[in-house]
Amino acid sequence: MTDTADIATGGRVGVYSRAFIGLLARDTRVLRRDFIAFLLRTVMNPILFTFVFAFVFPKIGEQFHPVGRADFATILVPGLIAVAMIFQGIAAVALPLVNEFGRTREIEDRVMAPLPVAGVALEKIVFGAMQSIVAALVVFPVVAVIPATPVTIQVASWPLLVGVLLLAALISGAFGLAIGTLFRPQQVPLIFSIIVIPITFLGCVYYPWELLSPLPVLRYAVLVNPVVYISEGLRAALTPEVPHMPPVVFLGAMAGMLILLIAIAIPLFVRRVKS
Amino acid sequence: MVSANNSAPAILIEQLVKRYVGSKVPAVDGIDLEVHRGEIFGLLGPNGAGKTTSIGVCTTRVNATSGRVRVVGVDVAAAPALVKRFIGVVTQYSTLDRSLTAFENLVFHARYFGAGRREARRRAQSLLERFQLADSARRMPDQLSGGMAQRLQIARAIGHGPLVLFLDEPTAGLDPQSRLSLWDLVRELREEGTTILLTTHNMAEADELSDRVAIIDHGRILVCDTPAQLKQLTPAATEIHLVVRQVPTQLLAALRALPGVDSAVAEGDGIRILAADRGGLLQEVVEAAHGHELRHVSIQQPTLETVFIKLTGRALRD
Ligand SMILES: Nc1ncnc2c1ncn2[C@@H]1O[C@H](COP(=O)(O)OP(=O)(O)OP(=O)(O)O)[C@@H](O)[C@H]1O
Ligand SMILES: [Mg+2]
Numbered sequence: 001m002t003d004t005a006d007i008a009t010g011g012r013v014g015v016y017s018r019a020f021i022g023l024l025a026r027d028t029r030v031l032r033r034d035f036i037a038f039l040l041r042t043v044m045n046p047i048l049f050t051f052v053f054a055f056v057f058p059k060i061g062e063q064f065h066p067v068g069r070a071d072f073a074t075i076l077v078p079g080l081i082a083v084a085m086i087f088q089g090i091a092a093v094a095l096p097l098v099n100e101f102g103r104t105r106e107i108e109d110r111v112m113a114p115l116p117v118a119g120v121a122l123e124k125i126v127f128g129a130m131q132s133i134v135a136a137l138v139v140f141p142v143v144a145v146i147p148a149t150p151v152t153i154q155v156a157s158w159p160l161l162v163g164v165l166l167l168a169a170l171i172s173g174a175f176g177l178a179i180g181t182l183f184r185p186q187q188v189p190l191i192f193s194i195i196v197i198p199i200t201f202l203g204c205v206y207y208p209w210e211l212l213s214p215l216p217v218l219r220y221a222v223l224v225n226p227v228v229y230i231s232e233g234l235r236a237a238l239t240p241e242v243p244h245m246p247p248v249v250f251l252g253a254m255a256g257m258l259i260l261l262i263a264i265a266i267p268l269f270v271r272r273v274k275s
Numbered sequence: 276m277v278s279a280n281n282s283a284p285a286i287l288i289e290q291l292v293k294r295y296v297g298s299k300v301p302a303v304d305g306i307d308l309e310v311h312r313g314e315i316f317g318l319l320g321p322n323g324a325g326k327t328t329s330i331g332v333c334t335t336r337v338n339a340t341s342g343r344v345r346v347v348g349v350d351v352a353a354a355p356a357l358v359k360r361f362i363g364v365v366t367q368y369s370t371l372d373r374s375l376t377a378f379e380n381l382v383f384h385a386r387y388f389g390a391g392r393r394e395a396r397r398r399a400q401s402l403l404e405r406f407q408l409a410d411s412a413r414r415m416p417d418q419l420s421g422g423m424a425q426r427l428q429i430a431r432a433i434g435h436g437p438l439v440l441f442l443d444e445p446t447a448g449l450d451p452q453s454r455l456s457l458w459d460l461v462r463e464l465r466e467e468g469t470t471i472l473l474t475t476h477n478m479a480e481a482d483e484l485s486d487r488v489a490i491i492d493h494g495r496i497l498v499c500d501t502p503a504q505l506k507q508l509t510p511a512a513t514e515i516h517l518v519v520r521q522v523p524t525q526l527l528a529a530l531r532a533l534p535g536v537d538s539a540v541a542e543g544d545g546i547r548i549l550a551a552d553r554g555g556l557l558q559e560v561v562e563a564a565h566g567h568e569l570r571h572v573s574i575q576q577p578t579l580e581t582v583f584i585k586l587t588g589r590a591l592r593d
Pocket of ligand 2: 367443
C-alpha cells in the first residue's frame with residue numbers, strides 16, 4: 001500500500017486543520033457547481049422587494065415616509081442584506097444538513113474525517129458564514145441600484161461594518177447548524193413557515209426597531225430574533241442617519257447570541273452523530 | 276504524538292455492551308473479540324444481531340454503554356479522532372457524497388486525510404483505475420450501478436491507507452458475479468496487509484472469504500474460530516433439506532425419531548434435518564414424508580449455517 005499509506009500523519013493540529021480545510025474545500029466545490037442557483041436564490045427576494053416597494057410604488061405615486069427624512073429605499077438596504085445573510089445559514093447549512101442526516105446519511109462518512117466531530121460542526125458554521133458574506137456582497141449593489149429614489153449610504157466606520165458583517169455571518173452559520181440538526185427531512189416546509197418567515201417579518205427589516213415604540217410588547221418580544229440585531233447593526237454601519245440601536249447593544253447582543261447558538265448547536269450535532 | 280501501537284491487535288473488544296437509549300434489550304450484550312493483524316475476520320449473524328452496532332463502536336460512531344474497544348491499540352472512546360486516522364469504513368448503506376462526482380468523492384476523501392490538491396487528484400485517479408471505475412469518473416453516485424457504487428465506497432475507504440478496514444455487509448444486494456469480484460478485491464487488500472472486519476449474513480461469504488468467523492446472535496458471540504474448525508462443531512455429518520407443502524408437527528416428530536437424526540427444524544419452505552451419515556437414512560426420511568406432498572429433497576455437507584442452527588435452533592435467514 002505504498003501508494004496510499006500514511007496520509008494522516010503528524011501532529012494533532014496539523015491533521016485537524018488539514019481535515020477542516022478539506023471539508024471547506026468540498027463545500028466550496030459544491031457551491032461553485034451550483035453557483036447560478038446560489039445567485040438566484042440569493043438575489044430574487046431583494047430584487048423583487050426593492051423593485052416593488054422602492055421602484056414601482058414611488059412611480060405609481062405610493063410613497064412611504066416612515067421615518068422623517070429617511071427614504072423607504074434607504075431603510076430597506078440594511079434589512080434586505082440582513083435577510084439575505086441569515087437565509088444563507090438556512091440554505092447553505094441547514095437544508096443540506098437535514099438531508100445528510102436524514103435521507104442520505106452522508107453525514108456518517110463526513111464525520112469519519114480525522115478530526116473531532118465538533119470540528120465537522122464548526123466547519124459547517126464557518127462555511128455558512130463565508131457564504132453569508134458572499135450573499136451580502138451580491139445583494140448590496142442590487143438594493144442600492146434598483147430603487148427609483150436614490151439611497152443614502154455612508155460608511156461611518158469601516159471596523160464597525162466589518163465587525164457587524166463577521167458577527168452576522170457567523171450567527172447565520174450557527175443558526176443554520178442548529179436548525180439543520182433539529183429538523184427532519186419531512187419537516188423542511190415547516191422551517192420556512194415557522195422560522196424563515198417570522199424572523200424576516202419580525203426582524204426590523206422593513207422598519208427600524210425604534211419605530212416599534214408604540215407597541216412595547218412587540219418591541220421587546222422581537223429582541224429574541226437575531227435578525228433584529230443584524231438589521232440594526234447594518235443600519236448603524238451603512239445608513240447611520242436612520243434611527244438604530246447603539247453599537248454597544250447590538251454588538252453585545254450579537255456576540256451573546258453567537259456564543260449561545262454555538263453552545264447549543266455543536267453539542268446537538270455531536271449528539272445526533274453519535275448514538 | 277500518540278500513535279498506533281504496532282504490536283497491538285488490530286481490534287480488541289472487551290466486555291462490550293451497548294444499550295440504545297430507550298430500548299430494553301441491549302443491542303450488544305458483552306462481547307469479547309480479538310482481531311489479528313492482517314486477517315479477514317467475518318462477523319456472521321442474522322438481522323438485528325448487533326453487527327452494525329459493534330462496528331459502530333469500533334469506528335467511533337456509537338458510544339459504548341460499557342466495556343472497552345481498542346483499534347490498533349488506541350482506545351476508541353478516549354481518542355476517537357486518532358482512531359479515525361487508522362481505519363476505513365464502508366457502511367451498510369451508501370454514504371457516498373451525492374453532491375460530488377465519483378472522482379471528486381475520492382479526491383476530497385484524500386484531502387480530508389491531509390493530501391494536497393495534486394496528490395489527492397493523483398490518488399483518486401489511480402484508485403479509479405484500480406477499481407475499474409475510470410470510465411465513470413464524472414458520474415454522480417446516483418448514476419452508478421449497485422456494484423460500482425460499492426466499489427467506489429471501498430475505494431474511498433482505503434484512499435488514506437487505513438490499517439483496519441470495516442466492511443458492513445459489503446456484498447448485500449450485489450449479483451453473484453459482482454459479489455465474487457468483490458471477494459477478490461477484499462483478498463487483494465488482505466495481501467497488501469490491511470486487516471479486514473466484515474459482517475455478513477451470507478454463509479458462503481463468511482466461509483470462503485474469512486480467515487476466522489465469529490457467529491453473533493442477540494448481541495452475543497456464540498463461537499469464534501476458523502470456518503473449518505466451526506464446521507467440526509456439528510456432530511452431524513449430513514444436512515438433508517426437504518421441501519413439503521406444509522410442515523405438520525407430527526412429521527417433525529417422526530423425523531426426529533429416526534435413528535441418527537440430530538435435529539429437524541421447520542424452515543420457510545420446508546424442513547432442515549441434521550443427521551449422522553448413515554446408509555439408508557435418506558430413504559427412511561422420504562418414507563416418513565410420505566403423504567405430505569414431498570416436492571424436493573437435497574443433501575449436503577454441513578455449512579456454517581448448520582453450525583448456526585445447531586447453536587440457536589433457528590435458521591440464519593427467515
Ligand atoms: N440507533 C438505534 N437506536 C435504537 N436501537 C437500535 C439502533 N440501531 C440499532 N438498534 C437495535 O439494535 C439491535 C442491533 O442492531 P444492529 O443494526 O447492530 O444489527 P445488525 O446485526 O447489523 O442487523 P442487520 O443484519 O439487520 O444489519 C437491533 O435490535 C436494532 O433494532
Ligand atoms: Mg447491520
